[in-house]
Amino acid sequence: MSERIVDARGSFCPGPLMELISNMKMMSVGDTLELLSTDAGSAADVPEWIKKVGHEMLDTKQDGEGTWHIRVRKAK
Amino acid sequence: MRVLVVGGGMGGTIFANLLARRIQHEMKTGKARITMLSASHEHVYQPGWLYVAMGRATPDELVREQESLLESGIEFHVDPVEEFHLAENHVKCKSGKVHEYDLIVISTGSRPLPEKIPGLKENSINCYTADDAVNFFKQLSDFKGGRVVVTVGLPHKCPMIPLELTFAMHDFIKDRGLLDKTEFYYTYPIGRVHSLENVAKWAAPEFDRMGIKYETLFNMKEVDGKNAEVLSEEGGAVKYDLLVAVPPHKGQEVIEKNGLGENGWIPTHRASLHMEGEHGKNVIILGDTTNLPISKAGSTAHFEAETAAENVAAVIKIGRPVRSYDGKVFCFIEAGKDRATYAMFDYQNPPQPKAPTGAVHAFKMAYNKLYWASARGLL
Numbered sequence: 001m002s003e004r005i006v007d008a009r010g011s012f013c014p015g016p017l018m019e020l021i022s023n024m025k026m027m028s029v030g031d032t033l034e035l036l037s038t039d040a041g042s043a044a045d046v047p048e049w050i051k052k053v054g055h056e057m058l059d060t061k062q063d064g065e066g067t068w069h070i071r072v073r074k075a076k
Numbered sequence: 077m078r079v080l081v082v083g084g085g086m087g088g089t090i091f092a093n094l095l096a097r098r099i100q101h102e103m104k105t106g107k108a109r110i111t112m113l114s115a116s117h118e119h120v121y122q123p124g125w126l127y128v129a130m131g132r133a134t135p136d137e138l139v140r141e142q143e144s145l146l147e148s149g150i151e152f153h154v155d156p157v158e159e160f161h162l163a164e165n166h167v168k169c170k171s172g173k174v175h176e177y178d179l180i181v182i183s184t185g186s187r188p189l190p191e192k193i194p195g196l197k198e199n200s201i202n203c204y205t206a207d208d209a210v211n212f213f214k215q216l217s218d219f220k221g222g223r224v225v226v227t228v229g230l231p232h233k234c235p236m237i238p239l240e241l242t243f244a245m246h247d248f249i250k251d252r253g254l255l256d257k258t259e260f261y262y263t264y265p266i267g268r269v270h271s272l273e274n275v276a277k278w279a280a281p282e283f284d285r286m287g288i289k290y291e292t293l294f295n296m297k298e299v300d301g302k303n304a305e306v307l308s309e310e311g312g313a314v315k316y317d318l319l320v321a322v323p324p325h326k327g328q329e330v331i332e333k334n335g336l337g338e339n340g341w342i343p344t345h346r347a348s349l350h351m352e353g354e355h356g357k358n359v360i361i362l363g364d365t366t367n368l369p370i371s372k373a374g375s376t377a378h379f380e381a382e383t384a385a386e387n388v389a390a391v392i393k394i395g396r397p398v399r400s401y402d403g404k405v406f407c408f409i410e411a412g413k414d415r416a417t418y419a420m421f422d423y424q425n426p427p428q429p430k431a432p433t434g435a436v437h438a439f440k441m442a443y444n445k446l447y448w449a450s451a452r453g454l455l
Contacts, residue, residue, distance in 0.1 A: 006369070007346075009369075010346075010369075010423030011369035011370060014230070014369065015369075016369070018265060022231040025324075026339055052293055
């Protein structure tokens with residue numbers, strides 16, 4: 001099992017969710033990923049996609065500088 | 077300083093030309109040297125494949141001899157690199173020749189891999205090579221009506237192409253009087269019709285106005301050619317008569333084989349454009365080859381190359397770089413056969429696309445010709 005960090009801060013295109021999807025394609029089942037995003041929309045659209053595909057949400061929090069840290073696990 | 081540029085695409089070419097112009101004196105006096113290594117003697121204007129797919133350009137219009145685009149004094153070899161020895165500051169080429177350097181710029185680009193999705197390559201059309209673009213035009217010309225489905229893989233080069241293809245095909249079919257026999261069905265990986273929120277806010281009503289249907293949160297998993305159906309990771313299934321693909325991409329195989337970056341994307345510092353890691357001090361990465369979370373597009377490579385060339389020239393002349401890359405990207409968006417808009421953005425500022433106009437389309441058509449001046453570092 002491995003853990004990766006994807007720094008998508010300041011990414012408007014392709015944007016945090018597309019970065020997350022691209023990276024999850026490279027991961028193995030059980031691997032985890034932490035997405036860094038400055039887009040408030042990520043806090044909603046990442047869980048929506050994770051749920052729809054059947055992966056696992058682990059944690060979502062915003063730090064003092066406004067960056068969202070969203071942790072997910074590849075489940076399938 | 078010996079500067080070695082690996083890759084003769086947009087990023088490498090603009091970088092080399094801009095740098096050569098800035099350090100003419102140093103090159104003449106032997107204090108600096110620029111060498112470029114490429115896998116091909118040709119330079120291709122890749123955004124032009126869209127027009128080939130629509131029958132509005134032929135492949136030969138999009139190609140120039142690479143050497144003809146380079147400033148005098150730049151040494152050019154068609155000899156692809158096979159081994160990167162970054163700890164020892166040299167590379168080894170296919171011919172067996174070894175090139176030593178003081179600074180290396182890696183700009184090897186990306187490649188479409190439709191074969192990564194089961195069934196996609198044999199059941200879809202795309203416009204990412206000359207042959208594929210010509211085949212696209214033939215199949216679209218032969219289309220007599222039915223359901224045209226656009227399916228999008230991640231990551232992909234040219235973020236505007238899903239929209240541009242859809243708009244262009246709509247006008248193509250309309251001009252042939254087949255609109256009433258044709259249904260357009262656009263799919264996209266995230267929860268809106270484009271990655272850029274403001275572009276999506278403009279494009280979705282355009283789709284509605286044109287009668288183009290769309291489904292979001294659709295990441296293709298496989299194509300069932302027997303039943304003419306594309307299946308998604310989210311559990312969706314869409315029937316097609318003509319499947320138009322934006323295939324997933326990877327970086328070049330040589331990058332992966334040399335362990336420089338997963339899937340061929342090299343970890344890159346977003347401001348300095350230097351490779352991350354212990355050997356990155358004299359390694360600059362440009363264009364699609366970076367792993368930066370920004371568009372894989374010629375425009376990105378162009379603006380990165382400008383920053384890098386200015387910095388390398390400054391290092392040669394005053395001993396330190398002078399600029400940071402700010403994430404600038406400028407993409408035209410063709411909104412059909414005769415209208416276009418654009419998206420300009422950077423790490424801090426999202427785009428604010430305007431309504432498409434004929435004037436922006438005319439500018440885009442002019443830019444398609446002006447590109448060769450851009451590659452020479454003149455524009």
